[in-house]
Amino acid sequence: MDKNKNSIRVRIAPSPTGYLHIGTARTALFNYLFARANNGSFLLRIEDTDLERSRDIMTESIKSGLNWLNLGWDEDVVYQSDHFDNYRERAFELLKRGNAYWCYCTPKEIEERKKKALNSHKRWMYDRRCYNLKEKERKDFEREGRPKALRFHIPPGVTEYKDLIHGGIKRDNSEIEDFVILKSDGSPTYNMAVVVDDHRMEITHVMRGDDHIPNTPKQILLYKAFGWKPPEFAHFPLILGKDRSKLSKRKNAVAISEYRDKGFLPEAMVNYLAFLGWSPKTKEEIFSLSELVERFTLKSINQKPAVFDLERLEWVNRKWMNRLKEEEIAKRLQHYLKEKGIDVQNREYIIKIIGAMGNRVKKFQDFIQLGYYFFSDNFSLDEKGASEHFYPGLSRRMRKLVDRLEELEPFNREGIEEVLRGLSQELGCRSAELIHPVRLGISGMTFGPGIFILMEVLGKKRVINRLQSLIEYLKGEEK
Ligand code: GLU
Numbered sequence: 001m002d003k004n005k006n007s008i009r010v011r012i013a014p015s016p017t018g019y020l021h022i023g024t025a026r027t028a029l030f031n032y033l034f035a036r037a038n039n040g041s042f043l044l045r046i047e048d049t050d051l052e053r054s055r056d057i058m059t060e061s062i063k064s065g066l067n068w069l070n071l072g073w074d075e076d077v078v079y080q081s082d083h084f085d086n087y088r089e090r091a092f093e094l095l096k097r098g099n100a101y102w103c104y105c106t107p108k109e110i111e112e113r114k115k116k117a118l119n120s121h122k123r124w125m126y127d128r129r130c131y132n133l134k135e136k137e138r139k140d141f142e143r144e145g146r147p148k149a150l151r152f153h154i155p156p157g158v159t160e161y162k163d164l165i166h167g168g169i170k171r172d173n174s175e176i177e178d179f180v181i182l183k184s185d186g187s188p189t190y191n192m193a194v195v196v197d198d199h200r201m202e203i204t205h206v207m208r209g210d211d212h213i214p215n216t217p218k219q220i221l222l223y224k225a226f227g228w229k230p231p232e233f234a235h236f237p238l239i240l241g242k243d244r245s246k247l248s249k250r251k252n253a254v255a256i257s258e259y260r261d262k263g264f265l266p267e268a269m270v271n272y273l274a275f276l277g278w279s280p281k282t283k284e285e286i287f288s289l290s291e292l293v294e295r296f297t298l299k300s301i302n303q304k305p306a307v308f309d310l311e312r313l314e315w316v317n318r319k320w321m322n323r324l325k326e327e328e329i330a331k332r333l334q335h336y337l338k339e340k341g342i343d344v345q346n347r348e349y350i351i352k353i354i355g356a357m358g359n360r361v362k363k364f365q366d367f368i369q370l371g372y373y374f375f376s377d378n379f380s381l382d383e384k385g386a387s388e389h390f391y392p393g394l395s396r397r398m399r400k401l402v403d404r405l406e407e408l409e410p411f412n413r414e415g416i417e418e419v420l421r422g423l424s425q426e427l428g429c430r431s432a433e434l435i436h437p438v439r440l441g442i443s444g445m446t447f448g449p450g451i452f453i454l455m456e457v458l459g460k461k462r463v464i465n466r467l468q469s470l471i472e473y474l475k476g477e478e479k
Contacts (some may be wrong), residue, residue: 008040010205013194015047016058019255022247023209023239023307024372026273030236031207032071033274033296043201044073048081049193065256065304069266069273070289072383078201080193087188090196090226091150091181095194099225100181102148103130106143125177126151147184152192153223156176159217164205164234164298169418171217179218191215195222198231207298208236234298237277247308259313263336263364267324268317268327276306296466316361321361326351336364344374346389349374352457356449373443374458381473385446389436395474402467411460413452420452441470 011029014024035042044066048054066073094100101263103126110126117124131153133141141148154177181192188196194215198206206219214236223230241247247254253262259269270289279302280287280295287295321329331349337344343351353367353374361367373379404419405411420438424431435451442463448454455463 004160008035008204009043009202010035010040010207011045011201011203012197013044013045013047013197013208014062015050015053016062017050017054018055018058019257020062022252022254022256022273022276024062024384025065025069025071025256025269026276027208027236028066028071029069029270029292030278030296030301031271033292034205034207034298035074036293037296038045041074042071043075043078043203043381045197045201046080047189047190047193048079049084049187051081051187054081061255061257065260068260069270071270078197080197083193083197083200084187086200087196088182088186091188091192094152094181094225095150097225098153100150100152101131101178102138103151103180104133104146105129105147106146125162125175126179128178130185131178141398149180149184151178151181152181152218152225152276154221159220161220161230161233163213163216164207164232165237165301166213166235166303169213169216172222173217176218176221176468181222189219191222195226195336197218199223199226199228203231205232205234207236209279210235210238230355234301236301239276240305240307242307242309244305244307252308252310257343261365263333263366264313264317265320265324265332265363268313268320270446271320272316275312276308277301286316286323318359318362326354329354333364333367337367340368342368344375349457356453356457358449360449370445370448371443373445377462377469379444381440381444385436385440389440389446390474390477391433392478394437395471395478396472397423397429397434398437398467398471400427401438402464402471403458404465405460405464408460411456411463413450413456416455417452437470438467442466 012024012028012031014020015252032042034040044063046054046059046062048059058451063077091100095102105126113127113129114124130151158170159173159176160168163169179191180189181276182188197203206216216235220230239247241251243251245251253259256269260266267288270292271285271287274287274292274296275285278296280302281300315326327347332346333354334344334347334350335402353371354361357367357371360370361475367374401423401443404423405416408415408419420434421431424434427434436446439448439451440446449457458466
């Protein structure tokens with residue numbers, strides 16, 4: 001993408017201290033859609049200034065999560081850890097211009113003064129002790145070799161901006177603390193690094209979660225102190241859990257990788273994430289990434305928090321399983337199963353399983369949880385089901401059934417049904433008295449696809465072998 005003066009440039013700036021979070025992925029998606037809809041650039045910046053907490057493995061997981069969602073970024077990834085000199089230079093620039101000052105207060109001293117203020121029910125903000133330091137005191141601290149941090153001096157006045165989603169936001173500067181821009185170890189703080197980078201990267205629109213609203217006036221003040229034009233700002237609504245509390249690791253799967261692991265389709269994930277804060281204002285609900293690009297505008301973003309609803313995501317995923325071609329779904333399921341250690345060579349068999357399971361499965365993981373018996377003879381028997389549906393004399397009936405099935409050719413649902421119903425009539429029992437035990441014998445479960453389809457899909461050899469094992473088991477029980 002060419003970088004001409006008027007082109008839109010947006011970014012996401014995750015900190016690699018955790019996996020790609022649902023909220024970050026949603027912010028990435030909105031930025032991506034905005035960039036693509038406006039022929040702009042979507043950039044990725046890794047905010048790894050906190051060297052202690054940043055992990056390469058997290059950076060990799062963020063990148064692979066974005067790639068999985070198909071949210072490819074333009075240009076090279078920017079790492080903040082490559083720009084420490086730049087932040088320091090810029091911070092000293094502010095010091096020289098009188099917009100920043102050294103603070104020698106130790107964390108302990110600050111803590112004590114804060115406690116005192118709070119005890120007398122006063123609000124606490126850094127009290128500018130070091131801004132008002134006498135020259136001699138400063139010299140003494142320097143001689144002592146006290147660690148020092150650089151604080152930004154908040155000018156008097158009011159900071160206002162027009163948020164592209166929330167409209168006018170105003171903050172009295174007297175409510176903003178002289179925040180640290182350079183820590184005593186020489187590393188920049190978040191607000192400092194973000195402004196220096198967004199300016200250097202020529203970001204035109206800073207769009208992130210609502211939780212950053214309190215940071216924006218601080219950042220605008222930094223832009224002003226540098227004499228730079230601030231970008232536009234937009235803050236996306238928070239994502240809450242179903243109980244309307246903040247989405248938390250304890251209650252929800254919050255990492256995108258967990259959804260991939262459960263076998264959700266990336267198309268469905270993107271589709272669902274878009275609805276966390278955006279809506280097309282029509283009844284349509286299923287959109288591909290390119291369809292979203294066509295529809296997306298910042299105007300259609302809600303101001304109110306969005307609620308994450310797993311059932312809704314499953315519903316969207318199911319819709320996408322129907323929307324994609326059967327062959328494509330089969331290919332992906334085959335790949336998914338392989339990753340889980342289940343190697344199924346026969347694509348036709350997978351297609352039949354998908355057909356048989358129908359809407360019972362909402363995501364690939366369900367094929368394993370609800371249909372493990374399709375892939376292995378080593379399934380366990382539902383004990384409760386067995387105690388309900390197995391009865392004395394059943395092994396003889398099963399023997400007869402096996403004999404009939406062995407002769408059945410072709411082994412299809414119609415033929416199987418005929419055999420089963422015919423046999424139950426002959427034996428003078430209800431078909432259910434054969435069907436329930438057969439289902440338990442061939443799948444270990446009491447529920448699943450229609451029995452005749454299930455038998456057809458499993459195929460003659462598997463069904464007969466499993467029924468034979470059932471007979472052996474029943475004989476053991478009958479003794
Ligand atoms: N590193 C910040 C975060 O992950 C970035 C916020 C921003 O976009 O400015 O929340």
